[in-house]
Amino acid sequence: MEQRRRVLIRRQNKSSEGEFIWELKNSYELSPKLSEQILITAKESLLRDNQLSEGQIEVTVIAIEEGSGKLIEKMGKKKVRLTIDNGLEDIEVIKEYGRIGLREIKIERITEEAIEQGGVLSQEDISKYLSVSLRTVKRDISRIKQRGIEVITRGYLHNIGRGQTHKVKIIGMYLDGKTYSEIKLIARHSTGAIKRYLESFTKVVMAQSKGIYTKKEISAVTGISEGLVKQYLGLIKESKKDKIRRENLKDLITRNSYRAGIKKTANRYSKPLGAMMRGSL
Incomplete structure (x- = not known):
């Protein structure tokens, strides 16, 4: 067990993500947790399409629209x-849930990812x-379904239709009032991944609150695929029928409107403050 842990740490440090985090921690003296959050944000913002x-x-x-026959x-x-290796996030998963847990993730x-881009994978795909047997895939899918995720x-x-994907399921749990720890226990996703899903969902919620309603427009302003935007819009519509979820949606909007206000204020004063610090004023 200890040897495997050391191997995982070495693998983590040798990756480009590990190099980035090392720079943040050592060159900028940031905490490991903050460094990891900056990495997640950088990946989302800079490595889009x-x-x-x-x-x-x-x-x-x-293609997803193709029928059988x-x-x-x-x-x-x-x-x-398709993301076969998600870097540090996958290393965290394997530490906590082992190889089978990582494979399920x-x-x-x-x-x-395939669904969001207009395609669909078969079990053979x-x-x-993932370089595993078809029998292993079937067994893994069966275990995932036991956790309530399709x-x-x-x-x-x-045979059945699209159903809810794991991101929608996880966000639904959050809107139901579950904590990150509870969601993590059920879904077996890392806290970082759960926060990332919630952040992308919040972008769609905020876009709607600003009067942007079409999938195409929301996708353009958020950088989220139209397929995922469609799923999120469906979740928002469904959640408005439930009192607890409706309140949590309002809370998301309130909290993020407050954050946006802080950013706007900071931007307003950043230039004159910067000039003053440089002795220009």
Whole structure:
């Protein structure tokens, strides 16, 4: 166990993310926790659509709108990017839940990434991209379902429909009033991942509160895929019917409006203050 822990730490330190965090901690004297949060924000803001991130692959899969009954060669295809290795976040998961837990997280992640980009994976695709047997994939999916989370594969999609993806499920738990610790226990996602899902959801909530309603417009201003925006809009609509969720939605808007006000005030005074500090005023 101790040897595995040392191996994971070495792997963490050797990655580009580890190098970035080392710089923040040592060159800027930031705490490990703050350094990790800056890393998450930087990844979301700077590595959007232009290039593959470290740990990603680009593959061609069946388009989500394709029904069954066609030959595969006659079906529409989509190029999608899948995150096979999510760096430090995956290392945290393997520390806490082991290799099986990490593999389950990867299955949830890549199936959802494909859906968000207009494609859908089959269980055979998952087996191929994660380099495990089809039997292992089926067993993992069965365990994930026992936690109340659906894995949207091609077979599931055509038999039942899209259902709720793990991000929507996790945000739903938050809106129900569950704590990060409770959500983490149920969903087996890291606290950082849960906060990241909530942050992206909040962007959609705030866009709506500012009068931006269409999927395309919200996607453009938030940098979130239209597929995920659609899921979030559905969750918002459904949550407004429930008293507790409705209150938590209002709380999200209030808290983030307050943060936006602080930023606006800071921006208003930052230039004259900077000039004064430099002796220009």
